Amino acid sequence: MRLLLLAIALLLSAAPLRAADLRIDAVRSKAEFSVRLLWVTTVTGSFKAIRGDLATDTAAGTAVVTADIDTESIEMESARLRRWVLAPEFFDAENHPRIHFVSKPTPLPVLTRGGDVAGDLTIRGITQPVTFKLQGNRCRAEAMAGCVLQLQGMIDRTDFGMLGRRGALSDRVNLGLAIVIEAI
Incomplete structure (x- = not known):
């Protein structure tokens, strides 16, 4: 019995952990978008409730x-x-109260040196593949708490069913996220 418990303990200690060990600081993080209106001005918005x-x-x-x-x-x-x-x-907020993003597994070095972060973005209940550009930072991949991850990308709003005002509003929408990471 003692050998069995020792074997289980060794297996558990050697098993790789895949856990949400860090979270997005909901108070200090934000997401923004901008879209051209009548090719003269830009409409911008900032989301204050982001979590993950x-x-x-x-x-x-x-x-x-x-x-x-x-x-x-x-x-x-x-x-x-x-x-x-x-x-x-x-956005059709009444029927689709949230925007959701989940990245594909991204190499840890990309978190510090920057690069492409691919994933799936869901807006209005429609999920599409997207790629964001992550800016490099001075954080170490093994110590991300307190770091800011800045991502930029562009989507075509028609891919997400946003078809209104196509003559006045650009189809291309710029997205930006400033995610502050904190330990759980």
Whole structure:
């Protein structure tokens, strides 16, 4: 019996852990978007409610980022624009209250030196593959708590069913995330 317990203890200590050991600091993180309006001005918005985690797999040398954004948390320069982007023709916040992103397993060195982070983005209940560019930072992959991960990308809004005002509003939408990582 003692040998069996010792064997189980050794197996458990050698098993690679894949756990959400870090999370997104919901207070200090934000997500932003911008889209051209009438090719003259840019409409921008900033989401204040973002949450998620960073799960690392040291055995595989990868990390997976999962993020959820509450669409109702958007702040914009005018109440009229805010009502419009939350309406059915854009985010349709009533029926789709969150935006969801989950990355593919990303090599740990990319978290510090920067590079491509591929994953799946869900907006309005439609999931599409996307690739964000992660900026390099001075953090070590094994000590990410306190680090800021800055990601930039572009989507085509029509891929997510946002078909309204195509003559006045660009189909290309810039997305940016500033994710502050904290220990759980």
